[in-house]
Amino acid sequence: MITSTKTPSVPPEHRKISPWTWIGVGLWVVVLVLGLQGFYERMLHGSLITDLGGWMPWGLWVAAYMWFIGLSAGAFLLSTLVYVFGMKSLERVAPLSLLVALVTLLMAMLMILFDVGHMGRIFEIWYRGNPHSMMAWMGWLYTVYFLLLVVETYFALHNALIAARGHVGLSGRVARLLTGQRRTLLSESEQHRERHITTVLGAIGIPLAFAFHGGVGALLATVAARDVWHTGLYPILFIVGAFFSGGALFTALIAFFWPVRDKEWMLTVRTLGRILLGLLLFSALLDWADYQVPLWYGVGPEVRELSQVLTGPFWWVFWLVTVGGVYLIPAVLLIAKPKSPWAIGMAGVLSSVLFLAVRVNLVVPGLATPELPNLPSSYHDGRLLFHYVPTWAEWELVLFVVAVGVVLYWVGIKLLPVWGRDVK
Amino acid sequence: MKEITRRKFLVASTATVGALSFWELGHYALAASKSNVTDGSPQSAVLGKERVIYTADAFCASECGLQVTTYNGVISTIYGNPHVPYNAGTTCAKGVSGKQVVYSPYRLKYPMIRVGARGEGKFRRASWEEVSRYIATKLEAIKQQYGPETVIMDGGDMTDQPPYWRLFYYFGSPNCTQHGAICDTPRRLGPYIIEGGLRIEPDLMRPVLVRQPDGSLKNDYSYANKMIIYVGWNPFTATRINYESRGTVAAKQNGAKVVVVDPAFSNTAAQADWWLPIRPGTDADLFATMLRYILTNNNPQDPERQYLDPRFQDYSVGWPEFETAFRSWWTKSDPINNLPYFSLQWAQERTGLAAQDIATLAHEFGSKKPAALVWGMNGTGHHFNGEVVSTLGTVLNVITGNFDARGGAIDTALVRSNKGGNGGSKQIKSQMITRTVNGKTIKGLAWDLEMDNNGAWPAAFWGALGAYPKQMSEGVQINYGPFAGYHYPIKAFFVRGGNPANSASTEQRWAEVLSAKDGSGDYQIPLTVYVDNAYLETGLYADVILPEASFMERMGLSDIYPSEPVMYLREPVVPPQFEAKNQVEIMNILAKALHDAGDPDIQGADFWDRYHSEEDFWNEALLEAPGRTNVGEPLPYPRYPVGYKLLGTPESLEKGQVSIDHTKKIVQGVPLTVAWLRDHHGVAVWPMAWERYKAPSGGIIATKSGKFEFHFGFLDAVNKYIANRPVPYMLNQVGWTRYPTTFFWYETVWNPYTNPAYTQYRTQYPFQLISGRIHQSMSATQYVDWLGRISEEHLWMPLNDAKTFHPVVTTGQGGEKIAGIHHLRQGAWSIAVIQMNPVDGQRLGLRTGDLVRLVNPLKQETKGKVFLSELIRPGVLRVPPGSGGRLTPGMGQTYEYRSITPSSNRLLDPNLSSPITGMSTFNDMVVKVIKI
Amino acid sequence: MGTFSGNPVPKPDGGLVPIPILPPPTIPSEEDIRLVMQSDLQRALKKPMGERQWGMSIDLQRCTGCQACTLACINENKLPPGVVYRPVLENDSGTFPNVTKQFLPRPCMQCANPPCVPVCPVGATYKRPDGIVEIDYDVCIGCRYCITACPYSARTFDWGEFYGDLVDGPPTPYEQVPSLEYGHVWLRKAGTSPINNTRKCQFCIERVQRGELPACVRTCFALATYFGDLNDPEALVNRVRQGRQVMQLKADMGTNPSVYYLL
Ligand SMILES: Nc1nc2c(c(=O)[nH]1)N[C@H]1C(S)=C(S)[C@@H](COP(=O)(O)OP(=O)(O)OC[C@H]3O[C@@H](n4cnc5c(=O)[nH]c(N)nc54)[C@H](O)[C@@H]3O)O[C@H]1N2
Ligand SMILES: Nc1nc2c(c(=O)[nH]1)N[C@H]1C(S)=C(S)[C@@H](COP(=O)(O)OP(=O)(O)OC[C@H]3O[C@@H](n4cnc5c(=O)[nH]c(N)nc54)[C@H](O)[C@@H]3O)O[C@H]1N2
Ligand code: SF4
Ligand code: SF4
Ligand code: SF4
């Protein structure tokens, strides 16, 4: 039996502050400052700061929310590879994936909160939620998912937390707080039992994640009024997309922020790289199907919207950002340099960050075509237009959420023994 | 509302529970319990602060009856007054937008005096005392030095100008005018010379109040019309005769055939049975050909071809002369196509319509009775030969028996209620004056110095505003009457409710004359005064700007174009804002200032001691209402003698509370007053009748003979008047030495398809440029936000560029930029565009939204974006009047787009006006299109 | 001067607004159609709420495209920039000279099976027993999901703009007049409903429940819009459909609109 002793929580080599860290911190400060500006604008002027309008009521923020929640679902599903399916090679990073899922969930919630007109009323969803509404279900499922994540993370980290009781500083205090009176590390059987709990929770989580993220797809797909959205493919597309983008984010985090560049790191990243390539290809296949099927014969209600995506003024979002940035370059990196953690990490960064473009291209085109012919020339207003370009303030608010997410993540890894290192 | 109490709701909901799912019901129950409106609820508190006022619109000359609601003294809603049969509770888009005029930030707020140069737009705020003293001092000096006739009072396009006219007539100037002079004088001439009226409209106003066989009065909602032909008249958009909107579609559903003759597929055409895309400026050709067809093919024996209703001869004089003169043209051939005049083939060549279509139109018009042939302002009246159109049109309506027939064509000017009052014309027409002409002292009436009638066009009896720039720079030459040979300059221009610098004729000419200086560096016209609600172009050239109370803030009367006498009150709805004042107040203030400045002609007894309030003034006008004779079928008042003039409230006439004067043939009831109107939903309605010209004692026809005159008695008089005098110069242009006294014909000038001298332009300047109305009042209201948010007729479309600008509001300094900035997104506001057929667009490589220059043979030009539209005849370009190239910041967002919007009035021929009436020829111009 | 006061509006607690009294019609069947509709609706109001279904018939052969209804609605409901309940769509087709132009006013269809309702996460929008699809501005969180779900673009969002903004000034005087949508008092102020709520045509239900016709119906220049209780066969709104070709917008979607177009 190992008892916890007061040891430094972080290995010494991690203490050295590299120039990359400074760059990172600097970047974060910039993002935060811009983000705060966006936050301020949003609180002061509400939805007025957006470029949205009555005909195109959803834009960057909804897409960003879907992006974040997708990352969350993806990260979570990765963790289930370990907890539910017992995949050993990722064992070490499973708690981290739970943390990432938790943080991105909170980011998603924050993002969508900013998007609604009456933020103060968001709680209405709980006490008068409408079971017909996909969106109400989202609210409920996120709540359950949130609770599940908290509990599962707790159990996943339980032993490490006990181990961390002795840490000096805040992390130790947090560990002591979270582990109560428990001083001794978990026994084999206890570990086993708790592992079982995480397995059960993970197992519950899988359909949950499918439900809420497939649900986001369904949130759009069930809207019969919007031809582009109204396809059975959407929920699946969203789940796969979540897997892919969440996995990519996670891969990037492991590739670049793993505390030590050891063998295990190398192996983990390579494993993740292979998984990522698989997800990328699958996601690309579905995206291709989503565009190609309705466009094949060149007739039908979606043709206009989709052609607009491909050849309209924002063609580059599709061709350069999505096809190039999300799929092609990462695929090349993953295939050409399957062994390079840097290449794999970069692929992860590109795919996860630029995946926002995929979400934008799912949300916006569905709205960009008038539901009735000649609606655009009937009554004019700056908010009754069919072109939408996110305002600077909209971008800034996304940055705000990112900045908050980074803080949450940083606090998480600082205060919680997510790297699981001390257990060894 | 009380009814949705919770208990009742539960009863209701149990009854329908099966139909509703639990959740919807549950939600509804939740909300319903909350949304109960009970006594003392906030909602009834709001309604308790509402007030309803019956008033009349003045957004356009239609002047519909309105029911306005205020809340806490602020205008809340605007609806039509259902008691006014003219508009029967409806309004158009402009009417609804009235509050955006009243509360517009672009409104003039204070009296102002110019501090910069004219046209520069620099002013300072002044008090009413100061401005009235300023005006009075200048006017008195002008009167002393040049005579009162050198002052022009332009009463604009608002019909309630009598207070201003009164002031200036008493001051001694005969030169009071209004904007009928640039509106539709040519289209009025035909009716005027043939039956003494002005405007022929279809019998479409419903309801009308009709005497029943049992003696009761009932509202008649039935439509008898079988055919309506609108020529260059677009009532669905150009909402001048309100009832034509509901009436036309109702009559159509009742079986009437509706035809629209217009180069553009107008909104009216959209609901018509047949559209004839005529070449601009050839309506006279169409009418003449219809007349020839009808005269040729009329066959009293064939029921299909009984085109003529021979009874018209019983009520007319001079038809044989007219017919002879008309037929004499049939053998002549037209130099431009060598075809005999008025033949179907000839008309096909000139109008661009198929000969067969013209024959069908003539046949159907002649055989489908009752019918109405109606022509509009722009389409016909804004062409050089509009008088020919209106004359032939009137003839066609009369000889087919449609005039004043039930379901036929009614001259509204002959049947509407009178609101004569004393606008001061009696004064000026009886005032003796002396002037020295060529060294001789001549005595005459002040009226004989009137600049339009005695100058270039003796038939410019409605004024010739479009030609004022010429007279402003050259002075007025009196050619006729006792003062013939007298010459006087124009020294003051007083304009109220009109924006001639933009609307009246060539824009540049107006700018030029209003800012012209004499040798000593002083302005040639030492005083210009602009009385308005908005800060428009004419205001930029003013020395003094006076803010007038808006139409919701002042009193007036409406009597406009109903088919029966109707009179309604414009009641002030809200107090004048800022320092605006109503016309009667302004009249009194200026009168007092003139009096104080020593003017002997202005006395308190005629002004401030006589009219203590607006109501006093309008009560005087109401004394003459309805002023129509008791004639027609069914007779309005069987209890009174036929042909007697009726005066007084409908109530008193109905009840017999009258005195009858048999010598003057007057039935005098209780005089109508503002107070009476106020007690009766703001409106008085007297009974309708038809065939009102048939009374032996003299019906409604207002010609000298009391009959239809085809040998124009009026022109006879004019001819006598100008005998031994040089012929008005424009008459020379059409080759006349004297007025024709019966059928006459002349061609349009700027038309390469009908004017042999101009055929060269067909290739060099391949487009004819016309205008068409949009949801605005000409040059006035393009700043009205709501109206900028809707598009119309492919003339006013959301082709604006994105633009960030400092908004301008009017202050005590004129238009002033304010600190903030406003961003207008692309496509968020309508601007004036150039409507063009895609065939033309393709040929020139143009796409919708491309910026082009329009250049005319006089080298004038304007810029605008094209809008390609299948709804216009190739070779024709159409723009909205007064909506583009606007030069004053008072136009709000429209001003911001001045460099990419077209102004057709910049391309007019400054030396051209109609030879008979002096009217501007807004629609006669050819242009070429150059892509920018 | 007795002016500026006008007459008080009949209060709702005084019962229904009186129908204007005009001279009797010569032919009883040919009456002022607005008075007929007003008495139709007053008759309907006597029935329990669940037994009446408000609906509209819009005669496309009569509509002149004047757009007075669009603006009358804005005027009545005090709609801010960005919000429109009844745009009039213009459809042109053909090539010169064989062209047509049709105007199509588009209020909320008050669908019998409204896709906008089930999507609302908080049940802020619901079908009332009288057929109106209501939005409870006090509950609506402003998520705009329903906007995406309406196949007719009948819903727009109140972003909080004012006409005064156009000249960078304070709200105009007429923006300080409350609207009475759904029988509540709504005075727009930053951050409070209906700002940041989804808004749409509600058949002027507050007016209707007072016995008045909806603003657009009342104003219509060409008398092209009929309104009344779809459950009452005698109501003009139903009688005008007889013998006419009738269309519902996007009928294939199964929303079953309460707005009928007469072709
Ligand atoms: N909404 C609105 N209503 C208005 C006004 C307004 O500004 N806006 N102004 C009011 C006033 S003052 C007036 S005078 C009336 C004007 O009423 P209208 O005369 O009906 O109005 P316009 O649109 O000027 O002209 C009518 C039509 O004439 C056509 N046209 C042009 N040239 C020719 C031609 O040579 N032949 C034929 N057959 N047609 C031609 C144009 O295409 C146009 O569609 O409207 C009144 N009502
Ligand atoms: N190219 C072209 N030119 C045209 C026409 C055309 O069709 N084509 N149409 C012609 C016709 S038909 C006409 S009638 C004329 C119209 O031309 P105008 O008579 O000049 O009429 P508007 O341009 O409407 O200008 C009316 C003025 O009255 C002001 N006003 C509005 N309400 C009030 C009020 O209550 N009190 C006062 N004091 N002022 C008020 C407005 O602000 C505006 O300055 O334009 C003519 N010009
Ligand atoms: S037709 Fe003219 S007077 Fe009548 S509501 Fe429209 S703008 Fe006002
Ligand atoms: S038209 Fe749209 S907003 Fe209206 S009920 Fe139907 S789905 Fe809902
Ligand atoms: S915007 Fe309001 S009414 Fe619409 S779905 Fe969201 S909460 Fe419901």
Ligand code: SF4
């Ligand atoms: S019924 Fe009322 S709310 Fe609906 S469009 Fe008409 S005016 Fe607007």
Ligand code: SF4
């Ligand atoms: S008010 Fe009537 S005629 Fe005008 S657009 Fe609306 S429905 Fe059509």
Ligand SMILES: [Mo]
């Ligand atoms: Mo006019």
